[in-house]
Each structure stands twice: as C-alpha cells, then as structure tokens.
Amino acid sequence: MYREKNKMKEKKILNGKDLSKSIIDALKLEVKSLKRLPSLRIILVGNDTASQIYTGKKVQIANEIGIEAKIINFPDSVSFIELKSEILKMNLDRNISGIIVQLPLPKHLNAIEICNLISPKKDIDGLCFENVGKLALGCEGYFHKPCTPSGIMTLLDSYKINLEGKKCLILNRSNIVGKPLFQMLLAKNAFVKIAHRKVLDPEISSSDAIFSAVGVPNFIKPEMIKSGCVLIDIGISRDKDEKICGDIDPRCAEIASFMTPVPGGIGPMTIASLMKNLVNCVKYFD
Numbered sequence: 452m453y454r455e456k457n458k459m460k461e462k463k464i465l466n467g468k469d470l471s472k473s474i475i476d477a478l479k480l481e482v483k484s485l486k487r488l489p490s491l492r493i494i495l496v497g498n499d500t501a502s503q504i505y506t507g508k509k510v511q512i513a514n515e516i517g518i519e520a521k522i523i524n525f526p527d528s529v530s531f532i533e534l535k536s537e538i539l540k541m542n543l544d545r546n547i548s549g550i551i552v553q554l555p556l557p558k559h560l561n562a563i564e565i566c567n568l569i570s571p572k573k574d575i576d577g578l579c580f581e582n583v584g585k586l587a588l589g590c591e592g593y594f595h596k597p598c599t600p601s602g603i604m605t606l607l608d609s610y611k612i613n614l615e616g617k618k619c620l621i622l623n624r625s626n627i628v629g630k631p632l633f634q635m636l637l638a639k640n641a642f643v644k645i646a647h648r649k650v651l652d653p654e655i656s657s658s659d660a661i662f663s664a665v666g667v668p669n670f671i672k673p674e675m676i677k678s679g680c681v682l683i684d685i686g687i688s689r690d691k692d693e694k695i696c697g698d699i700d701p702r703c704a705e706i707a708s709f710m711t712p713v714p715g716g717i718g719p720m721t722i723a724s725l726m727k728n729l730v731n732c733v734k735y736f737d
C-alpha cells in the first residue's frame with residue numbers, strides 16, 4: 452500500500468531533469484549530421500553570482516552536445532553603444548549561430564532595446580520585435596520562441612497534459628516568461644489569466660493550472676489550491692538554510708494532479724529548449 456502510494460506520487464511529479472537529458476542526448480546525435488556546427492555567444496554584463504552560474508551551465512551543456520560556446524563578459528559600466536557594436540559584429544559573423552544577452556541587465560541599460568539588436572535568426576531567446584510579434588500573431592513556420600515557456604509546453608506535451616478550455620493562471624508578467632507563456636497557452640485553447648501584485652483576487656483556488664514565477668519560497672500552499680490542479684513551478688529562490696526552493700510548497704503534491712519540482716523541473720527544460728533553438732539556427736537559417 453505504501454509503495455503504491457509512493458509510486459503514484461512519483462508519477463505526478465513531472466520530471467524535467469530526465470526529459471531535458473533525453474532532449475540533449477537527441478541533440479548530440481543530430482548535431483553530428485548538420486552541415487555545420489552551431490556556436491553560441493552569451494553576453495554577460497556585471498558579476499552577479501546567479502547569472503554567472505546560469506551562463507556557466509549553458510556553456511557546459513552546449514559543450515556536452517558538441518557546440519562551441521563563449522561567454523563575453525562586460526563590466527557593469529558598459530554603455531549601450533559598446534554593447535550595440537558588439538552585437539552588430541556578432542550578427543555579421545558567419546561563425547556565430549546564436550546570441551543571448553543574459554538578463555537582468557543593470558538599470559542604465561534598456562533590455563528591450565538591446566535584445567532587439569540581435570538578428571531575429573540568431574535571437575535564440577525569442578526576444579526581438581520580430582520573434583515576439585510572430586508569437587503574438589500566431590505565425591506559422593519556424594521562428595525562435597522564449598526558452599522557459601517552450602520548456603514548459605514541451606514538458607506538458609510529454610506527459611500528455613491537455614489544458615484546452617482549462618483555467619490557467621500565470622503569476623508573472625515578464626517579457627521572458629509570463630507574456631510568451633500566455634501566448635503559448637492561448638494557442639492551445641486554454642482560458643488564460645495573468646495576475647500580478649496589483650490584483651486583489653488572483654483566483655488561485657479556482658484555477659485548473661497555476662504557472663508561478665514570483666520568487667517567494669513556498670508561496671503556494673496546499674490550502675490555497677483546487678484538488679487535481681496542475682502546478683508549474685518557475686520560481687527559484689533559496690530558503691533560510693540556503694537550500695534551493697521554488698514558489699510551490701512541496702506538500703501541494705498531495706492535492707495536485709501534476710506538479711513540477713525545483714530543482715529538476717522547469718530549470719533544466721529551459722536549457723534544453725535553448726539548445727534546441729540553437730540547433731534550429733543551423734537547421735532552418737543556414
């Protein structure tokens with residue numbers, strides 16, 4: 452009986468770690484048959500520890516696949532003009548397939564303007580006007596889409612979780628997570644809502660699915676949610692013992708039908724999507 456119960460619990464925890472591994476393994480093989488090897492450049496401004504860890508991870512996984520990747524580091528004081536000239540140079544360089552600007556940027560730099568300098572074909576975060584517009588308009592054909600929402604959709608698909616007609620609540624309105632996730636869920640015929648700090652009643656308890664990226668450890672508690680709901684945890688923070696934790700209290704697993712863990716959920720799926728976009732640069736645009 453106990454084992455049965457444990458097995459059921461395991462099945463409802465969506466394993467982003469294993470799925471990302473299998474995506475990365477498939478990419479390793481695919482890269483060998485490409486006419487040229489993709490290569491990645493990451494623009495990193497300042498010396499934020501978290502950003503250094505994330506970009507280091509991206510380089511490590513790219514290398515595992517057989518993709519060359521470099522971090523280009525700039526001091527906090529770098530100007531818009533300096534970044535612009537570096538990005539325009541990279542756009543013209545035939546040996547560079549994908550470019551990302553690690554976010555957040557220091558306050559004096561406008562992230563929207565800077566990301567829009569990247570050529571749409573090399574913009575593997577899907578943040579330039581052309582790629583954002585294509586997602587919003589529901590364009591057909593391949594174009595780059597933001598990696599965190601793409602990773603979420605891939606994980607849902609792999610567990611055959613269908614959200615058509617379901618009330619989906621997004622707790623995040625950023626350009627890199629909340630807004631593109633809204634578009635992708637809408638394209639799947641979900642009933643999508645976005646809440647933020649000015650919303651008095653975010654309707655958590657009546658939602659069929661919750662996508663949370665607020666960055667408050669264990670923000671969503673078991674007593675706040677509907678039985679059988681789907682919980683997607685996009686938050687990463689550290690609790691008072693410095694342990695990595697997400698927005699969703701792990702005890703919610705008792706009440707949810709499906710839930711993503713932190714770590715091992717959406718984080719690794721984000722990197723897998725980034726690598727897929729990078730390979731697609733060569734596949735579709737070379």
Ligand SMILES: Nc1nc(=O)c2c([nH]1)NC[C@@H]1CN(c3ccc(C(=O)N[C@@H](CCC(=O)O)C(=O)O)cc3)C=[N+]21
Nearest residue numbers: 505551552553554555576598714715716718719721722
């Ligand atoms: N232009 C840009 N593109 C991004 O994609 C981007 C960004 N800026 N800025 C920061 C966020 C954050 N992000 C993560 C990626 C992977 C994990 C990840 O792999 N997490 C692991 C381990 C966490 C850990 O050990 O620290 C996990 O959740 O299992 C987390 C976070 C990408 N971001």
